[in-house]
Amino acid sequence: MxxxxxxxxxxxxxxxxxxxxxxxxxxxxxxxxxxxxxxxxxxxxxxxxxxxxxxxxxxxxxxxxxxVMVGFGAAMTDASAQLLETALPKAERDRLISELFGRDGLALSFVRVPIGASDFSREHYSLDDMPSGRTDPGLAHFSMAKPMQAQIPVLKAAKAVNPNLALMATPWSAPAWMKDTDSLIRGHLRPEVYPAFAAYFTRYLDAMAAQGVPVRWISVQNEPHFEPDNYPGMRFDPADRARFIGEFLGPQLARRKTPVGILDWDHNWDQPESPLAVLSDPRARRYVSGIAWHCYAGDPSAMAAVHAAYPGKDVFFTECSGGEWAPHWGETLGWMIDNLVIAASRSGSRGTLLWNLALDENHGPHLGGCGDCRGVVTIDRKSGAITRNVEYYVLAHASHFLRPGARxxxxxxxxxxxxxxxxxxxxxxxxxxxxxxxxxxxxxxxxxxxxxxxxxxxxxxxxxxxxxxxxxxx
Missing domain, CATH: 2.60.40.1180 (Golgi alpha-mannosidase II)
Structure with a gap:
């Protein structure tokens, strides 16, 4: 091993x-x-x-x-959490978590957490679901029941191994009743629910802190320029993000005793004008702590360009997945090291996150979205075999060696x-x-x-x- x-x-x-x-x-x-x-x-x-x-x-x-580096890691999607919680006997599960997060293993110190469902969930849900046509502006039906099934227990186990573990959280969609589609699929956030959506974040952050797994950064929307047709997503244009952050979410989070940073964008390298537009808004800029980036279009130079324009704002790289479209070990290793670790860090990034931490032998479980993504590790649900994929070694080449406070x-x-x-x-x-x-x-x-x-x-x-x-x- x-x-x-x-x-x-x-x-x-x-x-x-x-x-x-x-x-x-x-x-x-x-x-x-x-x-x-x-x-x-x-x-x-x-x-x-x-x-x-x-x-x-x-x-x-x-x-x-x-x-100062926060570190390296991957996303604790529902798929990853459910596999780690249920696909292995407890002793093997504990050994794997120690290997992934412990100082003598990968020493992963940074994890991204979906708020509600992503495509790597067995069902599509938010934390405040309502029957079609009904609303819940007071969030009376807000519930952490689904995250408590696997995601939070596994995060607790990881944090017990690495007390310095830092969490970044992201919704794939606002609750359906907040959107003009009345659906988790596609659509825009309705302006009149901006106060309720800001409160939704606060309720989530309070619940995570109460469970002993506090979140240090959030982004307001995963891939806000993309509306997938078969899993949760939401279009959130820069002017709307700037207003939501500047007038609602930012002031609300500023009143919290424990600071939580707001990251804008959380999308690809090919449209730097979108986060630049948000940062050009003085109200939003006051509350935006940094910009988050994905790898699926464009190139890493966008990170350095935006950072040069706003050097006081943090940079984070928050999603890239390997998959069957990139089967060659050496090519994937070199590309990821060059772009996601070296170029990202040289562009000011404080941390690199890959996509799913763990997936099964069928590249899931998932509902919609990517059907051939590869996790950092693969857990075979039938045999219990664990495969450490090329992404594991991409992370290990940096994460195993860095200690808290590294620069x-x-x-x-x-x-x-x-x-x-x-x-x-x-x-x-x-x-x-x-x-x-x-x-x-x-x-x-x-x-x-x-x-x-x-x-x-x-x-x-x-x-x-x-x-x-x-x-x-x-």
Whole structure:
């Protein structure tokens, strides 16, 4: 089991040879042909910088510190929660949760939670469903009964393993009675229910906090420019989002004792003008803490452009799914590392979330929507077998190594080797690289007057860890 390997090698990663403190570089590599998956390889040695260049040079500057990281993770959809809660015997379920969220495993520290149903639910529902034609402006019928079935118990179990777990929550639709379609499918939020929808968020946040799984960020709508025809969704244009946030949701959340950040957009890279329009509204801008992004159209440069326009606002990457449309290990590994971890972090993102944490052998359970999505892990409901998919290793190459309080730090960029660097509070440095040159590449990494050398096979993804020059390994 990989968890056991991680637990063993985590000790090795922090160790240094006697008599030569802080000179060992730990190496964790995944190959493009999947023959090695986060394999712990022989340590490299830091030596005084010579000035000679061995291939591409990456310079790491630990004292140039950027954003504090929240972390890496995936979505606890109903499908994922139900599988984790019911598809495995309790002892195996607990081991898997410890592997996913524990420090000696993936150490996932960031989770996205649908508010009500997504396409990865067995039924379509909100937290305040009413018969057609009836309304509930006082939210008398608000209920957390469905989240209590699996989602909240599994989140509690995950938080028990990782007390630093941060939650971000998103509705796929407002309750049907709030919409002009009187349906969870398609439609717009009716303006007269803006106060009730703001109260809906507050009721949800209070309920989650009462259960011991408080939410730190929300977005007002998943993919607000998309109205799916067979699962919950809602069109929420930028002017309407700005008014809802600026006049209703923002002021209401500002009165809470525990702050909750509002993230706008939560949609693809291809329409940055939509979050820019919301941020241009001074009332909304006061309450929007950041922008959330998905991967299904456009490219990551949109994140950096919006962040440059509003550098005081956070950046988060909040959804991307692998699936049967991307069956090749090396291609998916490289693309996700390049775009969802390296480019996102370099664009200011404080965290990366993939889509479903767990799905079954039939890419579900789901009702509508994606029929061939892939979870971070696959749990076979018949045999109980657990498959750790390529997305598992994409996350692990970053999440396993970062600790609470880690920051992204400066590192030079090259065309042939993509990279991003982080620093843990104890002075441990992490450099994640991907050889995207199409041929083997020499690499020289320099930091604090020292350097180490490596040769990267085609498509190789490697995480290097070592102790910052002049810092005690504590």
């Amino acid at each position: 990989l968890a056991a390997t991680l637990a063993l090698t985590a000790v090795t990663a922090c160790a240094t040879p006697q008599g030569s403190p802080s000179r060992a570089v730990s190496v964790w590599a995944s190959s493009a042909d999947a023959s090695r998956k986060l394999a712990h390889e022989d340590d490299l040695r830091l030596r005084p910088a010579s000035g000679a260049v061995d291939g591409v040079t990456v310079t790491v500057e630990p004292d140039k510190r950027e954003q 992204r730090i400066a590192s030079s960029q090259t065309d042939t080797i993509a990279d991003v660097a982080f620093r843990n509070p104890d002075g441990t440095l992490i450099l994640l690289v991907h050889n995207r040159s199409g041929k083997p590449a020499g690499l020289t990494v320099r930091e604090g007057g020292r350097e180490f050398h490596a040769v990267l096979p085609v498509g190789e993804v490697v995480t290097y860890t070592w102790q910052q020059a002049g810092k005690n390994n504590r």
